[in-house]
Amino acid sequence: YADSDEASAAVAAQIANLIRTRAAEGKPCVLGLATGSSPTRVYEELVRLHREEGLSFQNVVSFNLDEYYPMAPGSLQSYVRFMREYLFDHVDIRPENVHIPDGTVPPEQVAAYCRRYEEQIKEAGGIDLQLLGIGRTGHIGFNEPGSGPASRTRIITLDHVTRTDAASDFYGEENVPRRALTMGVGTILEARRIVLMAWGEGKAAVVKRMVEGDVTDSVPATYLQSHPDVQVVLDEAAGAELTP
Numbered sequence: 001y002a003d004s005d006e007a008s009a010a011v012a013a014q015i016a017n018l019i020r021t022r023a024a025e026g027k028p029c030v031l032g033l034a035t036g037s038s039p040t041r042v043y044e045e046l047v048r049l050h051r052e053e054g055l056s057f058q059n060v061v062s063f064n065l066d067e068y069y070p071m072a073p074g075s076l077q078s079y080v081r082f083m084r085e086y087l088f089d090h091v092d093i094r095p096e097n098v099h100i101p102d103g104t105v106p107p108e109q110v111a112a113y114c115r116r117y118e119e120q121i122k123e124a125g126g127i128d129l130q131l132l133g134i135g136r137t138g139h140i141g142f143n144e145p146g147s148g149p150a151s152r153t154r155i156i157t158l159d160h161v162t163r164t165d166a167a168s169d170f171y172g173e174e175n176v177p178r179r180a181l182t183m184g185v186g187t188i189l190e191a192r193r194i195v196l197m198a199w200g201e202g203k204a205a206v207v208k209r210m211v212e213g214d215v216t217d218s219v220p221a222t223y224l225q226s227h228p229d230v231q232v233v234l235d236e237a238a239g240a241e242l243t244p
């Protein structure tokens with residue numbers, strides 16, 4: 001796409017179409033959601049479609065990819081707060097249908113909590129559409145280099161590069177949590193449709209590695225190459241290093 005606004009509107013239209021199609025069939029629409037700067041305009045457009053064009057989220061069930069650990073839901077940087085601010089507080093999604101990894105689970109309960117998160121996705125019927133961004137390390141969700149294709153929802157140590165990129169949100173790298181809860185690469189690959197978005201020249205190098213590079217756990221996003229229904233949505237700058 002020429003720019004990320006146009007691209008975001010197209011992604012939002014695709015999501016709206018899926019929500020409406022599933023509603024017409026009397027079925028839930030299960031969305032896997034991402035935070036960060038990449039999806040914000042998609043969420044803004046979905047809010048507009050809700051307000052101006054009657055798009056209802058009554059049949060939407062959502063599962064967010066990740067959350068910092070530890071993280072209180074009311075904190076400025078929590079993904080709970082992010083999702084409420086950009087989407088959930090402005091649409092008619094049922095609160096009981098929203099799932100975001102809980103950054104307050106005691107350490108000894110994390111493993112069981114993560115297994116339960118996976119079960120909840122299965123009980124919902126699996127993810128119809130998974131939205132993704134990509135980190136400069138090649139992470140999807142918070143699956144940092146070293147994350148394999150069979151990885152599941154778990155606690156992970158954040159890469160130094162990821163913590164640097166998050167430093168401004170936390171007023172200094174020393175305040176960025178060292179760990180996070182994340183769906184695994186294997187969890188993500190089970191989504192029926194995947195839409196990954198990347199904007200700006202800062203993503204151009206990792207986008208090239210994801211699309212054209214060898215499949216390797218050094219760049220977990222390369223595992224998307226094996227998925228049968230994945231779209232990589234880019235602006236001009238993020239796609240600038242791809243082989244024409």
Ligand code: F6R
Nearest residue numbers: 034035036037038133134135141
């Ligand atoms: C966020 C997530 C991360 C981000 C990635 C890109 O829920 O899972 O993988 O998508 O770090 O972040 P932005 O979009 O801020 O460049």
